[in-house]
Amino acid sequence: MVAAFTYEALPARVRFGSGTLACLPDELDRAGKRRALVLSTPQQRDQAERVAALIGPRAAGIFSDATMHTPVGVTRAALDAARSLDADCTVAVGGGSTTGLGKAVALRTGLMQFVVPTTYAGSEMTPILGQTEDGRKTTQRDAAILPEVVIYDVDLTIGLPADLSATSGMNAIAHAVEALYARDRNPIISLMAEDAIRALARALPAIAAHPADPQARSDALYGAFLCGCCLGAVGMALHHKLCHVIGGSFDLPHAQTHTIILPHATAYNAAAEPEAMARIAAALGADDAAQGLYDLAGRIGAPRALRDLGMPEAAIDQAAREAVQNPYWNPRAIEPEPIRALIARAWAGLPPLGA
Ligand code: NAD
Numbered sequence: 001m002v003a004a005f006t007y008e009a010l011p012a013r014v015r016f017g018s019g020t021l022a023c024l025p026d027e028l029d030r031a032g033k034r035r036a037l038v039l040s041t042p043q044q045r046d047q048a049e050r051v052a053a054l055i056g057p058r059a060a061g062i063f064s065d066a067t068m069h070t071p072v073g074v075t076r077a078a079l080d081a082a083r084s085l086d087a088d089c090t091v092a093v094g095g096g097s098t099t100g101l102g103k104a105v106a107l108r109t110g111l112m113q114f115v116v117p118t119t120y121a122g123s124e125m126t127p128i129l130g131q132t133e134d135g136r137k138t139t140q141r142d143a144a145i146l147p148e149v150v151i152y153d154v155d156l157t158i159g160l161p162a163d164l165s166a167t168s169g170m171n172a173i174a175h176a177v178e179a180l181y182a183r184d185r186n187p188i189i190s191l192m193a194e195d196a197i198r199a200l201a202r203a204l205p206a207i208a209a210h211p212a213d214p215q216a217r218s219d220a221l222y223g224a225f226l227c228g229c230c231l232g233a234v235g236m237a238l239h240h241k242l243c244h245v246i247g248g249s250f251d252l253p254h255a256q257t258h259t260i261i262l263p264h265a266t267a268y269n270a271a272a273e274p275e276a277m278a279r280i281a282a283a284l285g286a287d288d289a290a291q292g293l294y295d296l297a298g299r300i301g302a303p304r305a306l307r308d309l310g311m312p313e314a315a316i317d318q319a320a321r322e323a324v325q326n327p328y329w330n331p332r333a334i335e336p337e338p339i340r341a342l343i344a345r346a347w348a349g350l351p352p353l354g355a
Contacts, residue, residue: 005186010232012125013149016225018214021054021116021153024091028058031112031149035060037087039078039101041067044094044118047156051093051116060085063101066092068254070100072133078105087111092147093156095119095168096254103129103145113147118157120168120200120220121255122175122228124150137248146232152225154218162211166300167255169204169220172227173197173293174262178237179230180276181269183329189233190279192226197283199223201296208300237330239265245322246343252309259302260309260349263294264342267352272332290352305349319343 015023028036036058040048045064052059063081067074078101082090089112092102100123102113107129115124127146130139160168176193179185200223206216239262247257267290270277277289286292297304307313320340327334345353 002187006184007186007188008233010125010127010146010229011148012146014152014225015150016152016222018154018218020151021051021156024051024114024116024151025055025058027114027149027151028055028089028091031089033089033112033114034058035086035088036091036114037078037082037085037089037105037111038062039066039090039092039098039105040064040094041098044098047093047118051091055091060087066094066098066101068097069132069137070097070104070130072104072131075101075104075108075131079108082109082111089114091116092124093118096121096123099123099147100129100131102147104131106147107142107144110144112149114149114151115147116151116153116156117221117224119160119164119255120157120172120224120227122172122224122231125225125228126232128232137244139244150225152221154214154221157217157221158212158214160211162208163301164255165207165211165220166204166297166302167253167259169200169207169224169300170259170262170293170297170302171255172224173200174239174243174258175227175231175236176200177262177266177280177289177293178239179234180279181273181331182234182237183331184234186234189230193230194279194283196223196226196230197280199226201284204296204300235329237328238268238332238334241328241330242323242343246306246311246319249319249322250311250315252306252311256303256309257306259297260304260306260346263290263297263352264346266290266293267354268338268342269331270354290354294351306343306347308349311347313347316340316344316347
């Protein structure tokens, strides 16, 4: 018997493939957009310039100051640019940071968003925006945040450096893992989550060995798309909360933090969610979900210890305190001592407990 569920499909138009960036001019025309503000990070300015050249007269200008965690000051500067250029839409070319800027602009202006993802973060499929102001990160969910058109072009991910590919891929898997034991899980999203883990678990070791392997890149981007759908559709739990707290408090890099915490958060929830764990393990091709994730990170050369990201050992207590401060839903109750032990193991890079 299928248990009762609620499923709300999110309205997004997705084009996936190799060379699909070429359809961006048509997508803009189809939507009647004539003055696109192209967004990127400073590191991807070249890519933004190539996109602006591709769309020709439909490009109103480029804003290339997108920054991790969407600082409100940067958003204000982008809003000024959009206003002065009379932009009627944004085209975000890049990872979660650039997508975040497009979302922040859309939330304040209603401008239509076109996103061309170049990492596996998955932000493009979610109505979620995290922003920082005065060092504080706040997250909100609003239908106006969801990008309208997403163009996945496998070719643009070929050059994603191997280390970033590994951690960005693990970051994506984290969305699928938590979707499988989400409080509001549903069978459709669970199917996506399983297939996403399977695709990424197959692709990431192949990418680590041969970063330009087109088949592996295609599998990884497809998996990342599905992971983004999972993150956008159902609520997350302990893993995302821990990453938010630890990453935010100690200014640790986003995808690396996710990679390190994931096996430990999975182990913490293992006994409470045996069915989800069996599905995760099967998709990984492993005997145990948490250990399988830890081994995968090791196989692809991703970091496994928070201390290697520069988190001081003395900060473990503070992280543990903050992680239990604001109550949030998790399949297993949030217990202070086991949470501290989890963070201590992640700090030291030990295998997950109980595996
Ligand atoms: P990122 O966007 O910060 O990218 C990291 C660096 O890699 C940047 O310098 C970027 O320019 C560069 N880069 C990206 N693609 C590249 C490519 N193909 N080749 C070479 N360099 C490339 O990193 P990210 O992990 O994609 O995103 C992290 C941010 O996204 C965080 O702020 C996180 O909070 C946010 N995020 C939000 C959601 C959401 O749903 N709201 C989901 C996931 C992540």
